[in-house]
Amino acid sequence: MIVRIVKRNTFIFLSVVLLSLLAVPATNIFTAPSRETIKWGEKSFLYNMDFISRWAALLLYPVGISTDSNQVIIGRDDWLFLGDLYEETRTIDRRPPSAADYVSGQEIGSAIESWNRYLSSKGVKLFRIMIGPNKGTIYPENLPIWAKPSIPNATDALLVGANTIHYVDFRSILLKSKASHSVALYYKTDTHWNALGAGIAFQAFAQQVGKxxxxxxWPPQKIYKLNRVDSRVGGDLANFLRLTTYLPDLEPVTYISSLAVETTQLDYDTGFILRQGGNPQVNAPNKPLLVQSCGALNQKKVLWLRDSFGTVMSPFMAATFSEVLQLHWAEAMKPGGKFVQLVEEWEPDYVFFTVVERASRSPWFASYPPPVLVPLGSKFKPIQTTTAVGLNHLLQGTTTNEFQIIGNDPFFDFTVSEIIKPKEVDYLSISLSCADGSQSVPLQLFWLVDKQPYFDEEHSARFLFRTGENLIDLHTLPKWDSAKSITRVRVDIDTQDSCVHFKLGNPIFGVE
Known part of the structure; x- marks a missing residue:
């Protein structure tokens, strides 16, 4: 009797397991959008359990409960918004700016000013950063009451600390414009603005740059107008809930396609043609992508560092400029990124950023460019000389300015007769020549700030110094402008086997 019961229970258990194993792939096959999407031989498709999450989301969505609130929250009237998983969007947007936000804004602003000086020295005529507002910034009325954004917020702190001339802030124009449009400027089920919102932003960008x-x-006004409204499946926020086919959205279409512009997309590194024809939207590339436009209004080169907020803006950019080199800004700005390389290799006329508001405060924007070096010219006015007070791993030659490297850590320690106020000097003049004729020497410049007891890496900069007499643009050095006073500088010679014998004059501070 007991044996029969055990056998029966085992049979029932195995039957349930077998039916479950058959039910999961059967469900995925019957719920596939089309026969083409069915992947018969792939376990990842047949045994995908997303449909359970989808059913749960379908059940909870009508009562305003998100099955993944860390990624997406449900607002009013079927509007979806980003959760805290990405840059803590909800938490930061809801609180007023902190003291740390203002400090971060000042640090980013100082770095951006240095980038502007660096780009100017490379022949770039204009540098601007466009901030694409968070969806909740433009449509706060559709957020849950608990998630309403603070005014002012952390973005305002950034713009207080930074020089706003380098930024294009679209918040006010989009808030003003949404009242005069019957169609929303952002997708309901996606984090991004649509073509209508991006068009309004691009017009505002054109007006500021045009001054x-x-x-x-710039393109004519008619291309920004609404042509028609198509339907589309749900966007990235709907996808987080596995509800893209259940939460449709609207796709505003403008007249940008009416312009006779034909584009060619090329892999910048290889020159390989990736796509030709028309003027389609371009997703944010993680590798440098060159878009060449036949019929563009300006024969100019633009380095455009952007994120996904540039996707629907890309046809407007291609219609305006004949060559647009695109790369995700994070790939360009990260340590070891390609920003400097692309500027120096490609020599763009303009450099533009497009970055979503929540990412505009990224620490990577506080990174600095290489120090700018310019040849000594007649406009340079010396203010204060320096005096060597210490040598390390260096042997002085027969004359005052001759030296020989005799160790692994050669450097000079210079003092100033009077305290230097960083904002009152522009350049440091250095005269360096090598006995072996080396054209350049790697140097590291340290500066001792305020009451700091010793030199440190935080207040230093490495660069390749062209031999001869050159000026270092001090305002391109990290943290230089934030110091109140400078009492000493140190020059390290990082050369290996070359330039063992050299001449170095005492550095001179000055203005131009």
Whole structure:
């Protein structure tokens, strides 16, 4: 009797397991959008359990409960918004700016000013950063009451600390414009603005840039107008809930396609043609992508560092400029990124960023460019000389300025007769020549700030110094402008086997 019961229970258990193993792939096959999407031989498709999450989301969505609130929260009237998983969007947007936000804004602002000086020295005529507002910033009325954003917020702290001339802030124009449009400027089920919102932003960008560079021609007003509204499946936020096919959205279409512009997309590194024809939207590339436009209004080169907020803006950019080199800004700005390389290799006329508001405060924007070096010219006015007070692993030659490297850590320690106020000097003049004729020497410059007892890496900069007499643009050095006073500088010679014998004059501070 007991044996029969055990056998029966085992049979029932195995039957349930077998039916479950058959039910999961059967469900995925019957719920596939089309026969083409069915992947018969792939276990990842047949035994995908996403449909359970989808059913749970379908059950809870009508009562305003998100099955993945860390990624997406449900607002009013079927609007979805980003959760805290990405840059703590909800938490940061809801609180007023902190003291740390203002400090971060100052640090980013100082770095951006240095980038502007660096880019100017490379022939770039204009540098601007466009901030694409968070969806909740433009449509706060559709957020849950608990998630309403603070005014002011951390973005305002950034713009207080930074020089706002380098930024294009679209928040006010989009808030103003949404009242005069019957169609929303952002997708309900996606984090991004649509073509209508991006078009309004691009017009505002054109107006600001046009004041500085009036020779640039811009697309006619008619292309920004609404042509029609198509339907589309749900966007990235709907996808987080596995509800893209259940939460449809609207796709505003403008007249940008009416312009006779034909584009070619190329892999910048290889020159390989990736796509030709039309003027389609371009997703944010993680490798440098060159878009060449036949029929563009300006024969100019733009380095455009952007994120996904540039996707629907890309046809407007291609219609305006004949060559647009695109790369995700994070790939360009990260340590070891390609920003400097692309500027120096490609020599763009303009450099533009497009970055979503929540990412505009990224610490990577506080990174600095290489120090700018310019040849000594007649406009340089010396203010204060320096005096060597210490040598390390160096042997002085027969004359005052001759030296020989005799160790692994050669450096000079210089003092100033009077305390230097960083904002009152522009350049440090260095005269260096090598006995072996070396054209360049790697140096590291340290500066002792305020009451700091010793030199440190935080207040230093490495660069390749062209031999001869050159000026270092001090305002391109990290943290230089944030110091109140400078009492000493140190020059390290990082050369290996070359330039063992050299001449170095005492550095001189000055203005131009």
């Amino acid at each position: 500085v560079v009036p020779e640039i021609q």
